[in-house]
Amino acid sequence: VAQEMASSWSRMAADGGHTKLAFDRPGTWSQKYNLVWDRILGLNLFPGSLSEEEIRFYLQHQNAFGLPLDNRKTYSKLDWITWTATLAARQQDFDALIDPLYRYMTESPSRVPLSDWFETTDGAQVGFQARSVVGGVYIKMLTFPEIWRNWSSR
Numbered sequence: 505v506a507q508e509m510a511s512s513w514s515r516m517a518a519d520g521g522h523t524k525l526a527f528d529r530p531g532t533w534s535q536k537y538n539l540v541w542d543r544i545l546g547l548n549l550f551p552g553s554l555s556e557e558e559i560r561f562y563l564q565h566q567n568a569f570g571l572p573l574d575n576r577k578t579y580s581k582l583d584w585i586t587w588t589a590t591l592a593a594r595q596q597d598f599d600a601l602i603d604p605l606y607r608y609m610t611e612s613p614s615r616v617p618l619s620d621w622f623e624t625t626d627g628a629q630v631g632f633q634a635r636s637v638v639g640g641v642y643i644k645m646l647t648f649p650e651i652w653r654n655w656s657s658r
Contacts, residue, residue: 510542510549522561523554525574533561534574537587544646555591562588563600567624569608571601579630582608582620583640590644598644 517523525532536558542550562571570585572578582605589601609618612627617634645651 506547506549514550514554521557523558525576532575533565535562535571535580535584535588536591537584540587540590540643543591544643552593556593558588559592559597559601563597566601566604568604569612569622569627570604570624572624578623578625579621580624581637582618582622583637583643586641587643590647 514523516527519530519533522533523536524530525534536555539550539555539558542548543555565571567578570580570582571588573580573584585601585605589598592598592601604624608622608624608627612619612622612629614622614627614629616629618638619629619631619633620635620637621630621632622628623630645655
């Protein structure tokens with residue numbers, strides 16, 4: 505059942521090289537950050553080509569301080585960009601999505617404890633700060649079983 509639903513979703517969401525924000529909204533897009541769990545859990549419900557297409561698309565839609573959540577606004581979330589970047593099969597693509605986050609953290613005009621909700625055009629805080637969701641930036645480690653097994657066994 506899950507495989508059938510994933511196939512239907514992939515078909516209905518397809519929009520010429522990326523997926524739509526909503527099935528009835530061609531020309532829209534959004535970060536598909538939750539696809540990371542398909543990879544981490546080894547479910548393989550979605551083809552690897554879907555993530556590859558999304559990553560190629562995202563790399564073309566970044567702003568100076570990161571990838572917007574979707575086409576409606578230019579703000580984003582630190583943790584979700586990291587989840588999205590973790591979909592990248594190539595390290596250079598992961599780095600290309602993560603590098604703007606370093607710029608955000610070092611050049612943001614907002615001098616507050618790390619905000620996870622920020623503007624990708626100028627690095628300004630939109631809201632939220634010092635929240636536990638910042639731990640989501642470590643998600644890439646879950647793609648290396650030998651590393652997380654070592655730490656989880658302590």
